[in-house]
Amino acid sequence: MQPDQLIARFQQRDESAFAELYERYSENILGVIYSVLHDQELSEEVLQDVFIKAWNNASSYNSQKGRFFTWLLNIARNAAIDKTRSKSFKNNKQNQNAAFFVDILEDKNDFSSKVDAIGIKKYIDVLEPICKKVIHLLFFKGYTQKETAEELDIPLGTVKTRNRICINKLRNVLGVT
Amino acid sequence: MIDIQAYIDSGVLELYVYGTLSEAESLEVSRLVALHPELKAEVEQIEAALQQLASAAAPYTPSNFESIQAKIQSKEGDGVIPLSRKRIPAATYLGWAAAVLLLVAVGYQFTEKQKLEEKITTIEREQILQEGKILIAEEDLQKTKALLDVLRDKDVIAVPLGAQAIAPEAYASIYWDKETGKAYVDVRGLPTPPKGKVYQLWSLTLDPLTPTSMAVLNQYDTDGTQLFEIENPNASEAFGITLEPEGGSASPTLEQLYVLGVVEP
Incomplete structure (x- = not known):
């Protein structure tokens, strides 16, 4: 459920509403940022920037244009990509190794209570390579269908349905159906 | 009326949550989602799954809200x-x-x-x-x-001038280029002339003994080299240096002959 009440209060500059939204979204937004940057320190920095930006531009969120989560996602991806152009990012050679979100998931052992760790681990096991790539590009990096089709060299018309199948698998193992 | 299931199966709702649709497409999806509870439920399930997936990709639980709060408050205080x-x-x-x-x-x-x-x-x-x-x-x-x-230079002849009775330690040398008529006299070996006196260089022909004045060395000791460049167009057979009163003399004072040397034939 999207917390519409909370978002409305947040847009009226209610700090406690903002705190609750942060509680709800900070971890998943951090996950998206980290899957782009692969650097804890920089990711934390960007995460803070993203939420400060959200607070300062709270009025620009419009529920008719999309989900609040989507709005935050877009801010986060842009901020993370901006960061990849920064000196501090480029100076760290480790960052240059493009890792898929699944690589991060495979390496990770302690999940927060918000995550169905067993489900996620199961999901990685059943995930096809093409699913890894499609979700990596569309969700984590915010590619368009066209960019994704070109990057993976698959027909444009199949991107949407392929992705749907990949997400359905995720929902099945997590029990969100 | 749209076919709800076909719309869901198209996969457009996932892209809507991703935020990868165009603004016009997103507005259209939002409109339909607001109209159809089935679509809304589907969107929320997709979102819930994605949030779990994204959270799982977070390297750790992010720092608490206080760090953000401190920043937004300090910023608000600015104005x-x-x-x-x-x-x-x-x-x-x-x-x-x-x-x-x-x-x-x-x-x-x-x-x-x-x-x-x-x-x-x-x-x-x-x-x-x-x-x-x-x-x-x-x-x-x-x-x-x-x-x-x-x-x-190979054309230059060196003529050593030996000491005479008046100054047994004195010596001098003439370097003479017959072709160009230029001669150099090195008088470093002569004692410093007393005040009011100068050395005078003479070219001599021997038979009969005829002296011709070549130069009065009145610039003595100015640059320390004691080497003077002199024009010598004469057919010299010998050279001599005498001490003369300032300004030089018309003929050499032979009692004051310091050095003398003969040109080797």
Whole structure:
């Protein structure tokens, strides 16, 4: 459920509403940022920037244009990509190794209570390579269908349905159906 | 009326949550989602799954909200004029302190700057001096080289002039280029002439003995080389140097003959 009440209060500059939204979204937004940057320190920095930006531009969120989560996602991806152009990012050679979100998931052992760790681990096991790539590009990096089709060299018309199948698998193992 | 299931199966809702649709497409999906609870439920399930997936990709639980709160509050304070009177004196003192500090800093910088400027002037002066010295040294070197070239020339004859009774330690040399008519006389081996006297160089033909004045060496000791360049168009058979009164004499004072040497045939 999207917390519409909370978002409305947040847009009226209610700090406690903002705190609750942060509680709800900070971890998943951090996950998206980290899957782009692969650097804890920089990711934390960007995460803070993203939420400060959200607070300062709270009025620009419009529920008719999309989900609040989507709005935050877009801010986060842009901020993370901006960061990849920064000196501090480029100076760290480790960052240059493009890792898929699944690589991060495979390496990770302690999940927060918000995550169905067993489900996620199961999901990685059943995930096809093409699913890894499609979700990596569309969700984590915010590619368009066209960019994704070109990057993976698959027909444009199949991107949407392929992705749907990949997400359905995720929902099945997590029990969100 | 749209086919809800077909719309869901198309996969457009996933892209809607991703935020990868165009603005127009997103507006259309939002409109339909608001109209159809089935679509809304589907969107929320997709979102819930994605949030779990994204959270799982987070390397750790992010720091708590306080860090953000501190930042947004300090930012909000920027544009606000404080009403509290207590803050004014504190700010004033701080202002004065800053001004004094600035003044001290500026004063220090100024003296440092002056010191540096003085240093630069001194160094520049020294440089000019050194450049002058180098120039003189180069000129000297060139002169010496030119001289050495002359002495080494195969056409030049060296004529040693030996000591006479009046000064048994004295000696001199003539280097003479018959082709160009130039001669060099080296008088380093002669004693410094007494005040009011000068050395005079004579070209001699021997049979009969006829002296011809070549030069009065009145520039003696000016540049320390004691080497003089002289025109000698004469058919000299010998050279002699006598001590004469200032300005030289028309004929040599033979009692004052210091050195004498014969040109080897």
